[in-house]
Amino acid sequence: xxxxxxxxxxxxxxxxxxxxxxxxxxxxxxxxxxxxxxxxxxxxxxxxxxxxxxxxxxxxxxxxxxxxxxxxxxxxxxxxxxxxxxxxxxxxxxxxxxxxxxxxxxxxxxxxxx
Amino acid sequence: xxxxxxxxxxxxxxxxxxxxxxxxxxxxxxxxxxxxxxxxxxxxxxxxxxxxxxxxxxxxxxxxxxxxxxxxxxxxxxxxxxxxxxxxxxxxxxxxxxxxxxxxxxxxxxxx
Numbered sequence: 001x002x003x004x005x006x007x008x009x010x011x012x013x014x015x016x017x018x019x020x021x022x023x024x025x026x027x028x029x030x031x032x033x034x035x036x037x038x039x040x041x042x043x044x045x046x047x048x049x050x051x052x053x054x055x056x057x058x059x060x061x062x063x064x065x066x067x068x069x070x071x072x073x074x075x076x077x078x079x080x081x082x083x084x085x086x087x088x089x090x091x092x093x094x095x096x097x098x099x100x101x102x103x104x105x106x107x108x109x110x111x112x113x114x
Numbered sequence: 115x116x117x118x119x120x121x122x123x124x125x126x127x128x129x130x131x132x133x134x135x136x137x138x139x140x141x142x143x144x145x146x147x148x149x150x151x152x153x154x155x156x157x158x159x160x161x162x163x164x165x166x167x168x169x170x171x172x173x174x175x176x177x178x179x180x181x182x183x184x185x186x187x188x189x190x191x192x193x194x195x196x197x198x199x200x201x202x203x204x205x206x207x208x209x210x211x212x213x214x215x216x217x218x219x220x221x222x223x224x225x226x
Contacts, residue, residue, distance in 0.1 A: 090157070
């Protein structure tokens with residue numbers, strides 16, 4: 001089983017719909033992240049969380065919200081989806097920079113907003 | 115400012131060496147990384163180098179760091195079809211909030 005699991009893996013929705021992408025991890029890491037990947041733009045950080053009570057905006061948080069329900073769960077919501085939120089979304093975890101800072105990624109959730 | 119730059123595409127013939135280059139702007143970076151993304155998958159750490167090192171070698175992979183020019187390179191010897199992927203350069207800094215800054219990724223295409 002994957003250490004970082006994302007659901008759904010693929011989702012097609014319509015403009016204006018509310019969407020939630022979920023991430024769960026079995027690595028026991030405190031730090032969790034949401035990135036989006038767009039062709040030619042690389043990875044951009046949406047939100048990150050150092051622990052259950054600590055949530056921070058990344059570089060492109062507008063239009064998104066997150067919830068850290070437990071150490072192992074970090075969900076990303078699009079309250080009213082729009083077409084330019086069509087992208088591949090990745091959840092990642094890490095122990096923290098004191099341990100080289102390696103990020104462990106899920107397999108991605110491909111979202112299409114029509 | 116924080117910026118990591120790398121070219122978007124590289125084509126290499128099978129069996130040749132691939133060299134993927136990256137430049138970064140934050141001279142206080144602590145770790146520099148190379149992540150690999152295979153088709154349909156998430157990113158996986160390929161290798162990393164601590165900022166006080168100049169070179170790191172791991173089997174077919176050689177990482178070179180030029181701190182003066184803020185230049186990082188990844189050399190893959192004897193490139194194989196399985197090396198076809200997107201390679202991301204990234205940097206981080208201890209004592210900064212736990213962010214890792216990624217480049218846009220270099221797509222490595224292997225020619226037969």
